[in-house]
Amino acid sequence: MILDQVTDYITGKEIDNVGAEASRQLFEKFLVETKGYAKSDILVDVPLTVQFKGEDYPSVIDLIVNVEDRPLMAITCVAGSIGSYEREILAGARLVYDHIVPYAVSTDARDAIIKDACTGATTGQGLDAIPDHSQAQALLKKTEDTLLDPVKRSGEMIIYRSFNLEKINK
Template structure:
């Protein structure tokens, strides 16, 4: 019998594989400690990039919203945070027509946060992440990612993300 759990945000039964326990810990942290509502958090947000002429479909683990605007793109992992920082930075630049302000790599107990526009580290540790109250006070710029850099960023995302589900993009 497959080990499953109930996703804290969606309420769906999901397989308990890989970093899923880390994601559940982080989802609870966002709601209970940082003040986000469950409806502020999108789980497995679809992303589609082009790699060598082929559509590469994957997901961003979590996208956290405030006032209907994305604030953080999150990659939940079971291992070393540094190994996934570049992947989620690329994902935060590509998932929408504009960049999400912050990218976060987390194992549920620690986190690394980057400013997506500059690529520079913005904070380390769960305390560095903005609460909903803090995010409400800040006007966050969400410029589009420069077209001339998109192909390179797509290659980076796909290269780091290869361990996740791959399929053709829908639509």
């Protein structure tokens, strides 16, 4: 089977055009050309390994947007209903680094749901609600790094693994 290939907008690498890749490419371009982020602000396929029943399950967060070298948004790009992926990316934002990435975003590049990753509250909906680079700088100035309660870590790993089975072990 020969897979269609596309050039990733951020990395310039040739990648398989499967699943939600078209959505991711559109959203990467939107972040740079509409919201004013530099390509260097956006990390692609950030590794995240969760443990479940003593086993490691490697996966990736589609995109992490950094502002002034601090993570601001963990993003999942999807081909289906964005609401179905809210809890997955919320768990991912809480697990991917030592501290919680402040915002978790689920998008299909036409719509988006933005959540406060510490509280789980929805802070915005729609592409207009995605902060541009200058808004992101202001947000980070009033955002302190927050650690995930260690008691909640294993539960978040179970949630992430449960919602993320199609990406795990690829």
